[in-house]
Amino acid sequence: MVLVNIGFDFDGVIVDISNRNEIKSRWADTLYGVKIPAEKFSKSHVVGGGYLTIEQYAGLQNHVYNSREVGLDMSPVPGVLEFLPRLTAQGHVAKVITSREPAAAALAGEWLDAHGLDIDIVGIGQSASKAEAASKLGLSVFVDDEYHKLQNLIGVVAHRFLFTWPYNARVEAGYVAIRVSSWGELYYAVQALRGGR
Ligand SMILES: [Mg+2]
Known part of the structure; x- marks a missing residue:
């Protein structure tokens, strides 16, 4: 696998x-x-x-x-509590890289714990590109809801997914990213990457 x-x-x-x-x-x-x-x-x-x-x-x-x-009161994106644990249970390594500053990233870490998601989080701050952290962690997949964050990962992360929302629906993802509009769709896209199921 x-x-x-x-x-x-x-x-x-x-x-x-x-x-x-x-x-x-x-x-x-x-x-x-x-x-x-x-x-x-x-x-x-x-x-x-x-x-x-x-x-x-x-x-x-x-x-x-x-x-x-x-x-701590924020709602999960539908499907994340089902499909993220399924990915890690398969053995994929999952990390969160957020542009939040350290204090807000720590709060996000508490949210993850409170929702039973066992996943590490890195807060790089608003002004940094995610490329350095992604390279250090050896990521081959990244999922973001902001086009320009994915644009920064060209040449660093092979498979870039743009999570679709009404607020980013008009962006032309082009060669920068593949759109996914749900966690189910993302889950099956990752399965397809590894050629399984
Ligand atoms: Mg975002």
């Missing part, structure tokens, strides 16, 4: 971030008493439009990304 080292992004691959603007909208109201519709939640609208000061916006971002209250 051919086993592969597989890397996963965290936000948008393991935890569902498709409702993150709703969470920000809710917390903007709770923390600052400001009502901003989720569909309008962008920094340019919120700060540029004068709804929150830059300091308030930073505080909100910090709460949404770094607080235990929000971080």
Whole structure:
């Protein structure tokens, strides 16, 4: 059996971030008493439009990304709790490489533990490319929900998968990545790579 080292992004691959603007909208109201519709939640609208000061916006971002209250309450992407353990049970080595800063990555590690996912996580920070970590770990598969993160892995990771969401559906994946739209699809794509089942 051919086993592969597989890397996963965290936000948008393991935890569902498709409702993150709703969470920000809710917390903007709770923390600052400001009502901003989720569909309008962008920094340019919120700060540029004068709804929150830059300091308030930073505080909100910090709460949404770094607080235990929000971080441990995130929903799993459907299928991850079934298919990720199936991959590791087959002997594939799985690692999480996230662009989160160390504190937020540690919180993600707690989330993984709380959901029974026995997988190591590396937080490389916002400004670093995932290429170095992927190369060090000898990954031959990587799954991300951001096109440019996969673009950085060309020549480093042989099989690059873009996890499809409405927010990235318009990107032309081209030669950069193969799209998968569910964990089931990803699971069978990995099986196909090793020529099994
Ligand atoms: Mg992501």
